[in-house]
Structures are given as C-alpha cells and as structure tokens.
Amino acid sequence: MYLFGLFFSLAWPDRTQAQATSSKYPIDDYLELQSIPLYNGPAPGEAAANPATDPFLTVFLPIGRPTGTAVVLAPGGSYKRLASNHEGRQVADWLSSRGIAVFLLKYRLGIEHLYPVPLQDAQRAIRLVRSRAAEYHIAPDRIGFMGFSAGGHLAAETGVQFDAGNSGATDPIERASSRPDFLILGYPWLNAMQPAIRGMITYCSVLNISAEQCRRFTEPYTPERHVSAQTPPVFIFHTTTDATVPVETAISFYSALQRAGVPVEMHIFSEGPHGVGLGGTNPDLGLWPVVLEGWLRTRGLLTTAVGTAP
DSSP states (O other): OOOOOOOOOTTSOOHHHHHHHSTTSOBOTTTOOEEEESSSSSOTTOSSOOTTTOOEEEEEOOSSSOOSOEEEEEOOSTTTSOOTIIIIIHHHHHHHTTTOEEEEEEOOOSTTSOTTHHHHHHHHHHHHHHHTTTTTTOOTTOEEEEEETHHHHHHHHHHHSOOOOOTTOSSGGGGSOOOOSOEEEESOOTTTTSOOSTTOOOHHHHHTOOHHHHHHHHTTTOGGGGOOTTSOOEEEEEETTOSSSOHHHHHHHHHHHHHTTOOEEEEEESSOOSOOTTOTTOTTGGGHHHHHHHHHHHTTTTSOOTTOOO
C-alpha cells in the first residue's frame, strides 16, 4: 500500500546492476522500487513476522545527478495511520528529483505499538541507511530525517534521542550511529505528548490511552525538553491558522534550539490548514518547498558529495 512512486535511473546504476548488488531485497519490476525490511526476522517485541505491520523502507533513488544526500521520510497520520501519498510518495518524488536518495519509512504505530516502538523503528532506519551508504552512493554524514505532523514529532525525537551505535553488536546495522545529520519538520506535532492546548488532540486522546498511562510519555517524548548542542540543524515549516497542531509548539522548539546553539530556520505562513504536504493548491503554501530547497542548497546538501558518484 505504501509502495507507490517512480524514479528514473539517469546517472545511476541500471536496475540490473542494482539487483546484482541487492539481490536479497525485492524490487518491483513495474515501478522499479525496492523495499527493505528494517529488521532481520521479526521486529523487536514481535513474536513473528507480520506483513501488515512490519516496518520497512521504500527506496526512491535520485533522478538525474545524485548528490550523495539521503533523507529518511516519515509521513504523519496521528500515530494511527500513515499519510503515505501527500506526505510520502509526493514528497519522495520531489526530493529525488533534486538528487536526494529517499527512504520512505513505514513505521509501527497504533495502540498495539506504543512509544518507544515508533522511535525504535526511526532510529533503526537511520542506522540501516548509514550502514548501506556505500551501496546507495550516500555520504554517511549527509543522512537527514524529514517528517510531517506525527512524522515531524518522530523526526524531532530522532534528532534529540540518538546514540553512536554499539561497536560490539553482532548485527552490523546496530554498530552505526542513529543520529540524523539534519532535520526537516513540516507542521510537526511537537505537543503530541503534552496536555491538550485549546482542546487540540494529543497522542493519548487519539489512541484512547488512560491518563495514568499517558503520564509516562510526557517527559521522555517531548522533543524540546531534550534539545542539546548535539541536536542536528533543523528546518521547520508551519502555519499560524493550523487548527490541529498549534504553531506555538513549533516556536517553543525553535527557541529551545536557539538556546542550545543549534542552527535552525523556521518559516511560518499566516494561513493554511494542517496536513497540506507540499502545499497542495494553495499558491502561498506552495512556496515552502522552494524555501526548503534554498536551505538545502545553502547547507551544501544539493552539491555532489566527494566520493559518492556512481
């Protein structure tokens, strides 16, 4: 259901070569998309593999000249579902057309997979991409995490909770760092674990979690409380009239980043609903990807990294 999208292999190894280097992973012959399971065997905490819930990545290789930059992309959906089209496939196509390799993340969610399970999947995704950097012609220090709404909360969590990897792990993927090198947050649900503001939704209200159980999520999974000087550079987009996620939460996160000395850029549009993806039909909101492209270019993420060309 999440395997929609299309890439062209200009200036990239052809599909036959890609299959030769990654033959153990299936490639859709029609859409030429590769899916990669996050874990070897059942995911942690699962008794057996379950195709309906198992987390995986869908790979969108760069169109045209690859830059060596990669993005793990997390759609939103209130941690109940995934908005895999306008916050997934469409965004992956936009990024890949700018030479960025995209790894669209299907993470575990819902009442059956409460926090920290989604965060574990996100951290594993960063490790997996970094461990395969050479295979995908990616610079291991240019792997970002992008998310929208709940996916934006998840992205922020990966940016404040990470480790350098376990050098003694038998699984080589677990030896890689889980720290993303940059974050892109679209109308992030940063107050997900906080009490409701102006009657707005929370993680616990969406999933019908009891108030007593809910208390254990507030401190560990509110991103602004864990910002440090090691948090990677951040780009944030939000709108003033978002009636689902208050813009004040993004401003608060922005302020925490500034206090920690983390490079951050934030763009707040005066009007616009929640969940607009790349901007939809709104001519003003359609400008935010243009601003994002400028930020990526300024940070050198759209120029080809040395040693990554195929």
